Every structure is written in C-alpha cells, then in structure tokens.
Amino acid sequence: xxxxxxxxxAKLNLFLAVTGRRTDGFHDLISVVAPLDFGDTLRAEPAExxxxxxxxxxxxxxxxxxxxxxxxxxxxAAGAAAGTTNASDRSTAAKFFxxxxxxxxxxxxxxxxxxxxALRALNLLSGDRLGPAALAAAAAQLGSDCPLFLxxxxxxxxxxxERVEPLPAPVAGRLRGRRVLLFKPAFGISTPWAYARLAAxxxxxxxxGVYLPPVEAxxxxxAWLGEAGAPAETLLFxxxxxxxxxKFLALPTLLEELRARFGLAARMSGSGSACFALLGDDAPVxxxxxxxxxxxxxxxxxxxxxxxxxxxx
Ligand code: C5P
Numbered sequence: 531x532x533x534x535x536x537x538x539x540a541k542l543n544l545f546l547a548v549t550g551r552r553t554d555g556f557h558d559l560i561s562v563v564a565p566l567d568f569g570d571t572l573r574a575e576p577a578e579x580x581x582x583x584x585x586x587x588x589x590x591x592x593x594x595x596x597x598x599x600x601x602x603x604x605x606x607a608a609g610a611a612a613g614t615t616n617a618s619d620r621s622t623a624a625k626f627f628x629x630x631x632x633x634x635x636x637x638x639x640x641x642x643x644x645x646x647x648a649l650r651a652l653n654l655l656s657g658d659r660l661g662p663a664a665l666a667a668a669a670a671q672l673g674s675d676c677p678l679f680l681x682x683x684x685x686x687x688x689x690x691x692e693r694v695e696p697l698p699a700p701v702a703g704r705l706r707g708r709r710v711l712l713f714k715p716a717f718g719i720s721t722p723w724a725y726a727r728l729a730a731x732x733x734x735x736x737x738x739g740v741y742l743p744p745v746e747a748x749x750x751x752x753a754w755l756g757e758a759g760a761p762a763e764t765l766l767f768x769x770x771x772x773x774x775x776x777k778f779l780a781l782p783t784l785l786e787e788l789r790a791r792f793g794l795a796a797r798m799s800g801s802g803s804a805c806f807a808l809l810g811d812d813a814p815v816x817x818x819x820x821x822x823x824x825x826x827x828x829x830x831x832x833x834x835x836x837x838x839x840x841x842x843x
Contacts, residue, residue, distance in 0.1 A: 532575060534654045538647035539569035540638040541678065542710065542837070543800045545754075546768040547747035551729050556674065556690040560747040562697070562765060563639075564684035564705050567838035568712065570632050570644055572597065574651035577625035580605075586630040596645035596672060597626050603668045604652045608659040622656045633831055635718020637800030639679065645672045646679035666692075675800075683841030686751070696841070701755055705762055708837045711815065713822045714804035715780055716829040724801035727773035742769050762808055762837075763795040774802045781805060784825045792818055809834075 545562040552558055580601045582591040593599065601624065608622045626648065632640030649668055653660050660668065662680075669676035674691030684697045684705055696702070732740040742750075754765045775782040781798060788794045788807055792814065796807035809815065819832050 533573060534575075534651045535571060535573045536647040536651050537569055538572055538632075538640075538643040539565040539567070539679070539839070540632040540636075540640055540643065540712075540835075541565050541675070541799075542638070542712075542806055543768060544705070544762055545751060545765050546770060546800060547742040547744075547750070548725075548728060548769055549744040549747050550741045551732065552690065554690075557725055557728070558689060558744070559687065559691070560744065560751060561687045562684065562751065563678050563687055564837045565679075565682070565839045566638075566710070566712075566835045568631065568833055568835035570640060570647070571629040572644060572647040572651060573627045573629075574624040574648070574655060576655055577623055579623050580626075582626045582628065584628040584630050586628075589628065589630050589634070596641045597628060597648045600645040600648035600668070600672055601626075601652060603671055604649050604660070607664055607668050608652070608656055611659055611664060622652050622659065624652060624655060626651075633714055633718065633804070635720060636714050636804035637719065637721075637798065637802045638712070638714075638804050639675045639800065642673045642675035643679045645669070646676050666694075681841070683839040684837070698755075702841075704759070705837045706839070708762055709809040709811075709813070710835055710837065711807045711809055711813075711818060712799075712804055712831070712833045712835055713784075713806070713826070714831045715778075715826045717778070717803060719774055719778070719802040721801045724770055724774055727777070728770060731773050740769070740772070766795050766797045766808075768797050768799075770801050771798050774798060778803065780826060784822065787821060787825065788818065791821065794818070804831075 541563050543561050543563050547560045549558045582597050605622050632638050670692040677692050677694045678685050678687050684702050686695045754760050785796045788796045794807040798805045
C-alpha cells in the first residue's frame, strides 16, 4: 500500500452529562456522540520520517499537532507489538497532508479525529500491526475524545471518554441522515478552560446542579433509548453550557433567538464554541443562516451537514 486517505469526521455531542470530577483531575461524563459527514481529510504516504503539512496556515504542523503525536504513539506501540523498542521504525513512518475543515476550539473533536485518522492510516500502511485493543489504548492515550472515533458510528461514551459503546442499530437508525446546521463564532473555547470553569462553579456557592448525578444521567439516557421512535430533539442536553454561556454571552443569546424565531432544537457541542441546530426537512436554512450572521457577523462559520457514518446498520 503506497498512499492512504482517511476521512476524519467531526462529531456532535447530542447528549453530554458531566457527572463529576475525578481524583485524577479529569471529569467523568456520559455522552451520546454522533459523527458528521463534515470533517477533515488526512493523506499519508510512507516516508523516511514523520512530517505534516496542512492547507490551513493557522494549523501548527509541529509535534504539538495531534497527528504527529499520534504518529509517535503509534510508532512506540507498533515497535512494542513487534518486540522492538525502536520508535523510529521506518516501516511505520509517513508524510501526512491534512485538509483542515473542522475549526479548532469548537467542541467538534477535529483534532481528536485527525489523531485517530493518523493511527488508522499508519496501521493500514504497516499491514495492521496493531489490533483493536492496542489501537484503543493508543487512542485513549492521545485524548479523551479520541477513542470514540475508532467506532465509525454513534456511540455512548463513559468514564473520561475511554469507555465507548456503539448505539444499538435501531437507535442509530433514528439519528442517521439527520440534517444539522453547525455554527461557530470567530472565537474558540479551550477545553481545559471549559472544564476548569465547570469545576470552579461546582466548588462555589451555587454548587448544586452543576454536575448531573450519574444515576440521573443514566436514567435520562435509558428513557430516551427505550422510547421507540424518540427523536434526536428530545435527547439534546449539555451541562457544559452554563459556564461557557456565563462568559460568552453571544452563544445563549443566539440559541434563544433561534429557538424563539424558528422553533429549533439547538445546543452547544461539547465544550464549545460551536453550536448546532437539528433541521427538519422544511427548515428555512437561508433565514436561519441570515440570523446567525446578523448575530455573530460574517466571520462566523456556518455549515450544513448530516449525522452520517460508515458503520453498517
Ligand atoms: O483528554 P484531553 O486532552 O482532550 O483533555 C483536555 C483537558 O480537558 C484535560 O486536561 C482536562 O482538563 C479536561 N477534561 C476533563 N475531563 C474529561 C476530558 C477532558 O476534565 N473527561
């Protein structure tokens, strides 16, 4: 195999319940996450060492990029699997080119998805050196949002993100093909900042109600899963919204307007700053886009997409 091209989808958290802070500083969460037909594309070809180029000049292409961090993790894991500790094993080295479409600091999982695309690309180029368990371990090492991207379909995520379970096929079928409008203001939100704000709120005087207790989160999720035909609209939830909304007032202001004017089910995705609205077949996308641009200006990103994936069922 000489060149591989991997689609790295963005994701939406349709349901995101942060249930509490752990002793390791991370947070436990229960989330339903679905991939989109909108994403980045990563090309990889065998080379002497690892390198990365990108069509977006704002994307750092040094070793801070998750693609190259994934490559380093892969090389170590593949070396271990082959019984060597040679991290620069040539058979796993590659030159990457990233077509970047998913903005950074959006809560759309762009960097995490790129990292998993790099793991997949290197595994293909090396003739499947890593099995599913080793790939999952490598993904978990790279970031909390990485393991879910190994699934090629909608999932329930637990723990800090490493416990991933595919949604049952009939439930996934309720989501597949759903139209969504993504919109992101010019500013991004840093994930560590968002979790730190959440933890600060939980430690403050208004501590009650910041985290959703795990029993309640599981009950909400089970009720939605168990209700035949329940639409995506009734699943939407994100308790990372309050700390983000308290600082970035442009987010709740616009979401309220979209609910009031167009009756839309709309939320922030993950730790933000991207938001999304579920669209019915007759949704006035032009008027909704105009409202977003009127509120956030022309620098806002607005993308029409669908919940979509390659897993059968
Ligand atoms: O795992 P990742 O590198 O994406 O996490 C970035 C930061 O977000 C962590 O350092 C932590 O502060 C926060 N985080 C968290 N709980 C999670 C995921 C992320 O507190 N489940």
